Amino acid sequence: MTPETPLTLSSQVRVTEHRGNDDLLTAGLGRDGLRAMVPPGFADPASPTAAELRRRALWSNWRGIADLSPGGGYGEVYGSTVNVPGREFSAFARLPGATQPHRVLVQVPDAFDTGRRCVVVAASSGSRGVYGAIAVGGAWGLPKGCAVAYTDKGAGSDYFDLDSGLGVRLDGTIGTVDDGLAFVPEGADGKRGIAFKHAHSRDNPEADWGRHVRQAAQFALQSLEQAFPQSAPFTFANTRVIAVGISNGGGAVLRAAEDEGEPWLDAVVAGEPNVHVDGGRSLYDYTTEAALLMPCALLHPALAPLPQPPVSAQAAPLWALRCASLKQAGLVEGDDTASQSASAYARLRARGWSDAALRAGALSVGFDLWRAVAVTYASAYGRHGAGEGPCGHAFSAINPDFTPRAATAVERAAWWADGSGIPPGAGVGIVDTRMQLPDATLPGLQCLRALHDDADAAIHAGIAATRARPPRAGLPVVVVHGLDDGLIPPAFSSAPYVAMAKAAGRDVRYWQVPHSQHFDGFLGLPDYAARYLPLLPYVYAALDRVQAHLDSGAPLPVDATLSTTPRGAGHPLAGTHLAIPHN
Template sequence: MSRDEPMIEPQRVTEHRGGDDLLTAGLGLDGLRAMMPPAFADPQRPTARELRRRAIWSSWRGIADLSPGGGYGQVYGSTAAVPGREYSALATLPGARQPHRVLVQVPDDFDQTRRCVVVAPSSGSRGVYGAIAVAGAWALPKGCAVAYTDKGGGSDYFDLDSQAGFGEDGTARPREAGDLAFAPDAAGGGGVAFKHAHSRDNPEADWGRHVQQAAGFALGALSQAFPQAKPFRFDNTRVIAAGISNGGGAVLRAAELEGDWLDAVVAGEPNVWARGQAGARSLYDYTTEAALLMPCALLHLPAEALPQPPLRAQAEPLWTQRCASLKAAGLVEGDSVQAQAASAHARLLANGWTHEVLVAGALSVGFDLWRAIAVTYASAYGRYGVGEHPCGYAFAAQNPDFSARASTAAERVAWWSDASGIPPGNGVGIVDTRIAAPDFTLPGLQCLRALQAGDSADALRVRAGIDATAAAPPRAGLPVVVIHGRDDGLVPEAFSSAPYVAAARAAGRDVRYWQVRKAQHFDAFLALPAYGARYVPLLPYMYAALDRVQAHLDGQGALPADAVVEARPRGAGAVEATQLAMPSR
């Protein structure tokens, strides 16, 4: 990337002080802990300020464990009030059909003598504030600016019935307004479209470029914020990229880009695929396998082995039916449920899953995450538009019986602030045109799996999209720290971080690796007693690694050494610092 000042100009600049700060929108820790989101004065016409506050509330609660016993704000992390300004825009990569959101938070006490920007792509497919609990909580109190990007996903849903989407400020507006953050090609039809599935851009292939463009936008925003101190360039401003989950994969993809624009990377539980490395599997490969086999395989585990939810008693009939369906399809062996479950379990273990990962994966089964991911990513990888899903899936507001209906105005206006970026959720569900008794979701899942394993034109198209997401080693000399939970049940480290680190080191790159025992994928779910009792949060290790990297860049210490962290869950008590067993070097 050129060291010249970037050309993307902020489209909106807002000030956030007093009761509306950068980090918590004035909510503070108590407000973030509230079970109900901040209310809109007019439920059908929320203001941009109300939407921002609610989006920040939703983003915090989707990532961090804020429960009183979870330790946030006491043992680790910060929700300090940070006054400042926000600079935002819709930025479009060369060749892309749709923009991605970029937003830079500049604290009033930005340290102009030690210029620092942390670039933070959202986790999952979340909106532009989706990494605020990861990077904002660490960087803003230290006087660093934070540059966010939704990396081509986000919560910019588009209602096909009313032909309405969202503007740059998050407010709902009609297609004819012409300034939407996402407007699909389809001009008619019913239901809901969203950017990750329907942009036709395969955003995952460009995650690294999204991060790089957000970094460039940050320099432009800082030059506007402090004109007396400009120019802000990559050679006079420190840039660290940090993210978790999909955001972790995005910063690793950014690490491979040429140029000296990036100073360090910290990636937590990254969705990253080191194609060709032993053990590496793409997200779509293991997700579609899990969607099919894991419900049956979990019956092989004793009830007390699984955290709740899912509630075993309610789930067992569905899991039992899946075993029978898999036997009929020739995918497992055995004449009894017990034998079929053992066969599914053994097959997953043979393909690289571990006992710990399967236990934590029960959450993804219970919340239907495997299917949700597979449906959306199949559409994205194949660059399919609205109504073109190769397995017939669509998305819509739903009645209690899961039949499609038109969304209400009150539902639509809250999508931008509330949605996670992938249905189901927030009133939008998956419409499965292949649904059939007795194992209702199986036909669709078999179609999704065939896109990974088959040789149809659609399968070849989807796999071409998957191939475009393969990661390369980081740039030589770039400090990189990777952190992953050994019990991650959504993005198993055996398929992602471990082969990536091995491939990077084989290429001669100095990548440091922390493996945290008793850490799974979702810190937010530690607020559930059964999860908090048996797992530790991953965010403290992200913050600690960022501290070590910052010190190293300052010449005050070495990069973190590799570590297998013997963390201890809190059990029935509260999190204490000693339980985290933070690496000392």
């Protein structure tokens, strides 16, 4: 990270008010509305209003991150969906040298205390849009009267329809390239399908995650001066700033912690961070490995019983087919499914995968998430543009036979609110020109893996640009990670990061949480609820602890492997299950 990252806005600032039945935290939905299985509707599905899109985006992002199911404990044991009135300030910001902007958004509650100034800066998890940390930073900071600043980290759900030339405006509605869109891919003329920022910006946004976070914090100070001109100036010297994120957002705030310029961060909390350091493994490395080998390895009896669903009896024949395909490709050994599965399992174990991570990784196999991540990151690391996807991959609306088609107006209208930032989903699928039966996706996956193993220069340069360094000396940092994480195993990310930071003499504390996997949002599935605990309570608790430390000098958390207890089938979550430490 460079010492200085100036804030440059590439759009006007949009200011909206949110009170009554359209508040900051849930758009008036409250916990019951967020629990609804059907998303908030649009009066005109082909042309929803900005307010309708915002409400639906909040619904989608809450449900993607938090366990809101009855008995899950949200709003009772931990967390809050209280109505928070206030204002939102949003804009497009651009990093020096970047091709595309990133979204920044600041929520300023009416209860903000100009005499006790606090900003929570939160980076979206995964590749989500700008509300992708609402259940993380917003749920903790807004009820406390803090302003909360968000960034989509140069990713997000600002999809661009190459067929129609239409994309997403600042307010989430669909417009043309003359409307000041969030993302217009370079060299899009004559291309077909769908482009999105994470894959097609040519910026490798992950390399700049820390600078994205800093610009969001700078935008927060600017927004507070606009909100409270009588109390200006708002500066890093007179305003407390705490950064928080989970998953990719956790990696982003750890990258922001490196900034060695003028101090601007007061503390950092990173949950289940995707962070790459020497001694760990890059996301692309273990994702492409898992995409190939894990379906076969999951048949090994050491991993039984696997979580249900999406794992089911219907999946077993497909996984057996993958075992046979891997044998034919020379990637596993054995003459039958059992021995081939044992070979795949042994290879993954030798590469650092734990049994707990493999079991939880079944979720990513079931939802084809490994392939989705690999396709997107290969394009991002290689700085590919629209229509240039490596290994013949592209994105489009998809027919039932997996052939591409043009998107409809109704599909386009919902992309910004419904999309997770990485297809497939929200009506956008992966086009794989290498598909070949019987194991249709295997050729494409082998190609993606070869980009790593054969040392493709662009891919490895892109990965190297994401390598993290120790945080700034004296900056309190708390890392929280579930030991059953099957998407970002702590052995590949948090553990080597903490070791690196401590070896450099930095003040990093580490909570390891048994019986917690990566996706709180899936704990509404009964078998997952019985097996696993949510991670968000520990992130909130870590934020409480760093706040107390900054307020009164209370001690920071000590390193701990917690003594958690799964709640079991049919039991509501209780505080005793969580075993959150108090020292």
